[in-house]
Amino acid sequence: CGSMGGGMALLFAEQGVHVSLQDPSADRMNALLDSAKKDGLQDKLSKHDDYKSLCKSLESYSGSGAPRVFVWSLPHGSIGDTVLTGLMPLLRKGDCIVDCGNEHWENSERRMGMCYVKGIRYVGCGVSGGYQAARRGPSMCPGGDDDSLFFVLPLLEQVAATAPDNSPCVARIGTGGAGHYCKMIHNGIEHGMMSAISEAWALMARGMDMSLDDVGDEFQRWNDNGELHNTFLVSIGADICRKKNDKGNKVLPEVEDKVVQDYTGEEGTGVWSNDEAIEQHVPAPTLTAAHYLRIASGDLAQRRAIYDTLGKAHPPQKLSIQDQKAFLEDLRQAVYAASLAAYAQGLIIIDRANKSKNFNINYPNLLQIWRAGCIIRSDYINRELLLPIYKQGPFVNPLTDPTFASELKKMYPALKRVVMKAMEADQVVPSLSASLEYLKYMTSTELPTSFYEAELDYFGAHNYDRKGEDPEGKPETGRQHFEWKPA
Ligand code: 6PG
Numbered sequence: 001c002g003s004m005g006g007g008m009a010l011l012f013a014e015q016g017v018h019v020s021l022q023d024p025s026a027d028r029m030n031a032l033l034d035s036a037k038k039d040g041l042q043d044k045l046s047k048h049d050d051y052k053s054l055c056k057s058l059e060s061y062s063g064s065g066a067p068r069v070f071v072w073s074l075p076h077g078s079i080g081d082t083v084l085t086g087l088m089p090l091l092r093k094g095d096c097i098v099d100c101g102n103e104h105w106e107n108s109e110r111r112m113g114m115c116y117v118k119g120i121r122y123v124g125c126g127v128s129g130g131y132q133a134a135r136r137g138p139s140m141c142p143g144g145d146d147d148s149l150f151f152v153l154p155l156l157e158q159v160a161a162t163a164p165d166n167s168p169c170v171a172r173i174g175t176g177g178a179g180h181y182c183k184m185i186h187n188g189i190e191h192g193m194m195s196a197i198s199e200a201w202a203l204m205a206r207g208m209d210m211s212l213d214d215v216g217d218e219f220q221r222w223n224d225n226g227e228l229h230n231t232f233l234v235s236i237g238a239d240i241c242r243k244k245n246d247k248g249n250k251v252l253p254e255v256e257d258k259v260v261q262d263y264t265g266e267e268g269t270g271v272w273s274n275d276e277a278i279e280q281h282v283p284a285p286t287l288t289a290a291h292y293l294r295i296a297s298g299d300l301a302q303r304r305a306i307y308d309t310l311g312k313a314h315p316p317q318k319l320s321i322q323d324q325k326a327f328l329e330d331l332r333q334a335v336y337a338a339s340l341a342a343y344a345q346g347l348i349i350i351d352r353a354n355k356s357k358n359f360n361i362n363y364p365n366l367l368q369i370w371r372a373g374c375i376i377r378s379d380y381i382n383r384e385l386l387l388p389i390y391k392q393g394p395f396v397n398p399l400t401d402p403t404f405a406s407e408l409k410k411m412y413p414a415l416k417r418v419v420m421k422a423m424e425a426d427q428v429v430p431s432l433s434a435s436l437e438y439l440k441y442m443t444s445t446e447l448p449t450s451f452y453e454a455e456l457d458y459f460g461a462h463n464y465d466r467k468g469e470d471p472e473g474k475p476e477t478g479r480q481h482f483e484w485k486p487a
Contacts, residue, residue, distance in 0.1 A: 001021055001023035001025070001028040001029050001031070001032045002023075002028065002073065003131035003134065004073040004100065004101075004127060004131060004134045005023075005071075005072065005073035005074075005100070005134075006028070006031075006032045006035070006134075007131050007132070007133075007134030007135035007136075008071065008073065008100065008127070008134050008135075008138070008159065009021060009032060009036075009045065010032070010035065010036060010039060010041060010045075010135055011134065011135055011136070011137065011159045012044075012071075012155075012158070012159055013036060013041040013044035013045050014039070014041060014044075015158040015159055016044070017044070017155070017158070018044055018045075018046075018061040019044060019045045019046075020045075020046050020047075020048055020054050020057040020058050020061075021033075021045060021046065021047045021048065022047075022048045022049075022050075022051065022054045023047075026047075026049075029047040030047070032045070033045060033047060051086050051087050051090055052090060055068065055087075055090045055091075058070075066094075067094035067095050067096055067121075067151070068095050068096070069095075069096045069097075069098060069152060069155060070087065070091075070095065070096070070097045070098070071097075071098045071100055072097070072098075072099060072100065072101065073100045073101050073127065073134075074099075074101045074103075075101065076101055076102055076103045076104055076107065076268065077104075077107070080099060080101065080103060080107060080111065081107075081111070084097070084111055084114065084115075088114075088118075091115075091118070091120050092119075092120075093118065093119035093120065094119065094120075094121070095120050095121065096120070096121035096122070096123065096148060096151055096152050097111075097115065097120065097121065097122045097123070098123045098125050098142070098152055098156070099111070099122070099123065099124050099125060099180075100125050100126075100127045100140075101127075102126070102180075102183065102184070102187070102268060102269050103124060103180050104180065104184070104272060105124065105143075105176075105177030105178070105179075105180040105181040105184065106177060108122070108124030108143070108176075108177040108179070108180045109124075109176045109177040112124070112144060112145075112176065112177075116145075121144070121145075121147065121148035121151060121152070122144060122148060123142050123143070123144040123148050123149060123152055123179070124142070124143050124144060124176075124177050124178075124179045124180040125140055125141060125142040125143070125156070125179050125180075126140070126141035126142075126179050126180050126182060126183020126184070126186065127139070127140055127141070127183070128140075128141070128183065128186060128373065128374035128375055128376075129161065129373045129374055129375060130375065133161065133373050133374075136161075137159060137160060137161035137162060137169075137372075137373055138159075138160065138161055138169075138373045138374070139160065139161050139169040139170070139369050139370060139371075139372065139373030139374030139377070140156050140159075140160045140169065140170035140369065140373075141170075141173050141179045141180075141182050141183045141186070141366070141369055142156065142170065142171075142172065142173060142179045143173050143174050143175060143176060143177055143178035143179025143180065143181070143182070143359070144175065144176070144179065145175060146172070146175075149172045150172075153170065153171070153172065156168075156170045157170055160369075160373065161372040161373025161374075162372060163368065163371040163372045164371070164372070164383075167368065169368065169369045169370075169371060169372050169373045169374070170369055171362070171365035171368055171369055172362055172365055173361060173362060173365055173366055173369070174354070174359035174360050174361040174362060175358070175359055175360050176357070176358075176359060177357075177359075178354075178357075178359035178360070178361055181276075181350070181353055181357075181359065182350055182361070182366055183269070184269045184272050184273050184276070185273050185276070185346045185349055185350050186346070186370070186374060186375070186376055187268075187269035187270060187273060187375075188269070188270065188273025188274065188276075188277075188284070188287040188291075188342075188345075188346055188349075189287065189342045189343055189345075189346040189376050190233070190375045190376050191270055191273075191287060191290040191291060191294065192286040192287045192289075192290045192338065192339075192341070192342030192345070192346075192431055193231075193233050193335075193338070193339045193342050193376060194233055194290065195286075195289065195290030195293055195294075195430065195431035196286070196290075196334075196335050196338035196339060196342070196431045196432055196435070197219075197233055197234060197237055197335055199422075199427075199428065199429045199430070199431060199432050200331050200334070200335050200432075201215060201219075201237065201241075202427065202428065203319065203331060203418070203421075203422060203427055203429070204218060204328070204331070206316065206427075207316065207317075207318055207319040207422070207425055207427050208318070208319055208321065208324065208327075209318065212241045212242070212250055212252060212253075213241065213242060215241045216237075216238045216239075216240075216241030216242040217238075218328055218332075219234050219235070219237040219238035219241060220235075220238040221332075222234050222332045222335070223235045223237075223238060226332065226336075226380075227333075227336045227380045227381070227407070228332060228335065228336055228339070228378065228380070229378075229379045229380050230377070230378065230379035230380075231339070231377070231378035231379070231380075231381070232374075232375060232376070232377045232378065233375065233376070234335075240252055256300070257297055257300070258297050258298050258300050259293075259294040259297045259298060260298055261294075261295070261298060270291050270294065271291070273287060273291075273346075273349070274287060274288050274291050276349055276353065277345070277349050280349050280352035280353055280356070281352070282345065282348050282349045282352055283345070283438065283441075283442065284345035284346070284348075284349060285345075285434035285435070285437060285438045286338055286341045286342040286345055286431050286434055286435045286438060287342060287345055287346065288434070289430035289431045289433075289434035290342075290430070290431045292430065293428075293430045293431070314426045315426065316425060316426045316427045316428065317425040317426060317427075318425060319421050319422070319424075319425045319427070320421070320424065320425070321421065327417075327418075327421070329414070330414040330415075330417050330418050331414075331418055332414075333410075333411045333414035333415065334411070334414050334415040334417075334418040334419070334432055335432075336407075336411055337408060337411035337412065337414070337415040337435060337436075337439070338415070338431055338432050338435040339378070339381060340381065340385075340398075340404070340407060340408055340411070341408075341435040341438050341439065342431075342435075343376075343381060343386065343398065344397075344398040344399055344404070345438070347386075347395075347398055348397060348398070348399075350366075351395045351397070354395070361395075363390040363395055364387070364390055364391050366390075367382060367386050367387045367390045367391075368387070370382050371383055371387070385403065385404060385407065386398070386404075388403075389401050389403060389404060399442060399443075408439060412436075412439060415432065415435065415436050415439070416436055418432060419432055419433045419436045453465075454484075457481055457482060457484070458484040458485070461481045462481075463479035463480055463481045464479060464480065464481075464482075465479055466480060
């Protein structure tokens with residue numbers, strides 16, 4: 001009955017589904033029933049103090065012996081195991097669990113295995129859009145075996161967000177933990193985009209002394225037209241800049257610059273998505289820079305101490321800009337480029353995992369469910385750019401797709417100008433600058449790493465590929481060692 005589970009419970013009820021609630025907190029259950037009453041949904045919900053009564057009530061709705069659906073939205077980790085262990089003796093063949101939390105995909109797969117041997121269905125379903133979407137229609141990212149997915153999809157379709165073509169933002173994503181895996185990477189992309197947008201906000205508000213209303217108007221302009229059209233994180237950016245509290249004061253100035261890790265204090269999707277990038281050998285600097293910024297921001301006491309020893313020497317300065325209008329347009333393009341970089345990195349991680357973990361990911365479905373409801377939704381990026389690419393068939397690396405690449409090519413000069421201006425003024429732009437470096441090194445055929453490789457060979461007899469490759473990309477002569485300093 002928390003913000004996500006509670007919202008979804010009301011949403012299911014609104015669709016005519018009988019919902020039996022169970023939560024360790026009686027207060028939370030009561031509060032949810034109160035909201036249900038306000039929405040005229042009280043007849044569709046009942047509360048239960050234990051699993052026995054919960055299961056019995058589900059039975060009374062589904063009919064004797066019919067499969068029951070258990071949807072939960074829990075903090076990741078051991079809580080799901082505790083709940084599953086408690087429910088297990090009461091579950092029977094055909095029942096279906098839909099785990100809608102931000103669970104780690106390996107936990108989902110482990111629990112799937114525990115359920116599978118008993119004939120119990122288990123779906124790991126990433127849910128995106130925050131608590132308001134949970135109430136109005138989230139984007140849902142389910143993974144599991146086909147039997148479980150096809151069993152539960154009609155129910156999920158009733159509550160999922162609806163794309164402009166009226167199709168639901170829920171579909172079969174892949175097998176095993178694919179749903180939670182893709183949701184984890186969605187969150188990595190989300191944080192990369194959020195960092196780039198926040199960096200843009202700081203450049204405008206602090207580097208250019210723009211008023212919050214003006215920054216809000218600028219975000220609005222980005223959101224209204226062009227490549228960032230209807231980009232959720234940009235649109236809420238406009239709102240955040242304008243929002244005032246009851247006393248008529250702007251709210252944003254009172255927000256501390258600390259991005260606090262999730263409330264359980266445990267690792268979450270932000271950490272896991274970066275772990276996965278490394279695990280899958282995929283460079284994902286936009287995501288990683290965002291994450292490093294986040295964890296550095298979280299330790300304000302440390303930053304204050306380092307400010308005294310080091311930071312005072314090079315405080316951020318105002319940007320030196322001749323043409324403000326032109327720079328703001330550059331900034332819009334830079335944020336767009338960083339968003340594309342984040343998407344590309346995320347999709348490449350998913351593809352590697354898909355191959356090594358046999359997720360059998362359905363890319364058109366994945367792009368479809370990102371069209372509405374979720375946090376990374378963006379009309380142009382999702383619908384107009386990516387979906388047509390992935391609708392065509394097998395996965396392609398977005399950076400090698402001519403349409404995607406040409407967008408980045410167009411944005412590169414603006415991204416570079418923004419990063420240069422920000423660097424000149426010691427402004428903090430980790431995701432924007434990491435995105436620029438990413439585009440440079442991913443596209444280069446003359447990296448500084450010849451020297452890196454030579455150093456490794458010098459001290460470690462690491463061997464190196466000799467320049468000149470056959471058409472398959474294999475070195476002509478194989479790897480070789482040079483005795484740089486004969487004994
Ligand atoms: C969503 C969000 C959501 C999550 C945030 C913050 O898609 O609705 O991703 O699931 O709350 O990403 O997550 P952490 O604070 O755990 O990183």
